[in-house]
Amino acid sequence: MRSTTVPPGTPCLAPRAGEPPLHRLETAGPHxxxxxxxxxxxxGPLSRADRPHRHTFYEIVHITAGSATHVVDLARWPVRPAQLVVILPGQIHCWEDQRGLDGTLALFTEDFLVDHPEDLRLLRRLAGACGxxxxxxxxxxxxxxMAELAxxxxxxxxxxxxxxxALLHVLVVRTARLTAPGSGPGPVPDPRRAPAPGEPVPGRTPAPAKAPASGAVAVPGEASALAEAFxxxxxxxxxxxxxxxxxxxxxxxTAGHLTQAVRAATGRSPGRLLIEARVYRAQRLLAHTDLPVRQVAARVGITDPAYFCRFFRRETGSSPGDWRKHHSRHHQSIEAPGTRA
Structure with a gap:
């Protein structure tokens, strides 16, 4: 994202109609x-924001007191001591029903991980736990x-x-160990949560991962890095x-090289993952805004609303209207004034 850091006191970026505010990381100076x-x-007060917003930075939150409901993208999770929450750049989130919520936060951009780029993959995995x-x-x-970092x-x-x-790297690696297979039970899934790109859609049998074709790029090296970048x-x-x-x-x-790398790392084609990303963005817009369906379609790159409805039903088993009815929380709408059709 552009301009990920700003001087203290800089106002949040004004969103496009129907988009949530974008918070950037405040730093003491250009160096x-x-x-x-x-x-x-x-x-600062924005750390407890109870209205949907996004970040240009990563956020790690160690909950030490109180309670709240963490709304992140299309999920709602209860938070309490002792939990660790990871929020990725671009995710829509807020803290609801706060009761004495407190803890320690670490905020940083992707640039700060230059010494340990592999931590990006671990952070994405931790964010998937939602708590x-x-x-x-x-x-x-x-x-x-966290106290040493602060x-x-x-x-x-x-x-x-x-x-x-160094401390951040240790924190990320040690926390990621807790999510490894056999390390203990993870968070209980919320049946109301929409699947993120790459997760199986409820009610459908996920396609088995395909073995990489002969000559495909090996997963541990270039393939995994390229798949992460994709x-x-x-x-x-x-x-x-x-x-x-x-x-x-x-x-x-090349498109062929990207296809080989992504398929080797994920078992699926980049085309399939692009479709999942488009569906996920549409679901977020339907759940978090009051934008008309035609504007949601346009935001995800589909100019024909009728085709968008067919596409959405094919991928989710539900119409856009039904999806909004079951997932929207109107009191959280982030629609800007004057965006209704």
Missing amino acids: APPFAAGSFDEV LDLSAEDDLRTGRL AEHRQRTAGYETVLR ARLTARPETAAWSVRECAERLGV
């Missing part, structure tokens, strides 16, 4: 690292790391940026109508 950490109060319950021992260990950011003594990067690209709203070829050109590879 300050794109990182911030502290309690909810130290980070990770911590044991007493893990809660204590996480609290110490102290280093607050004191800014010699070499603090290097220490911040996933980040398709999450951006402006790519809603892009083709596989256009995505490949943006990533500096």
Whole structure:
């Protein structure tokens, strides 16, 4: 996202009609690292925002007191001590029903992970949990790391940026271990939650992952990195109508090379993942805005509303109107005035 950091006190970017506000990371100056950490109060009032919004940055939240309902994209999750929450850039989220909510936050842009780019994959996995319950021992260990991050950011003594990067890397890696198979039960799925791109649609049998064709790029190396870059690209709203070829050109590879890499890493084609990303964006707009269906269709790159309705029903088993009826929360609407047709 453009202009991911701003000086303190800069107003939020005004959204397009029907889009949520976009919060950017405030930094002390042009040469300050794109990182911030502290309690909810130290980070500022926007850290507890109860209206849907997006970030240009990653956010890790260690809940230490109180409770709330975390609304993230199309899901609603109860939060309480001791939990860790990860929010990705571009996700629509807010905190509802807050009762003494408190904890420590770490905010940072993708640029801050330059020393450990593999942490991006781990953060995406952690964000998929929507809230990770911590044991007493893990809660204590996480609290110490978060406190050290906040102290280093607050004191800014010699070499603090290097220490911040190292501490953040340790936090991400140790937390990711908790979500590995056999590490314990994860969060209970919410049946009202819409599947994110790449998740099976409820009521459908997911297609089995296909083995990569002979000569495909190996998963551990270039393929996984290219697939991650493709996933980040398709999450951006402006790519809603892009083709596989256009995505490949943006990533500096051929369409065939991209297809091999994505299929090797995910078992599916980039075309299939583009469709899932388009459906997911449409679901978010239907649930979080009052935009007419024709405008939702246009936002995801489909100019014919009738075709959009057929496309949406084919992919979800529901019409756009029925989906909105069962998932919309009108008191949370982020529609800007004057956007109704």
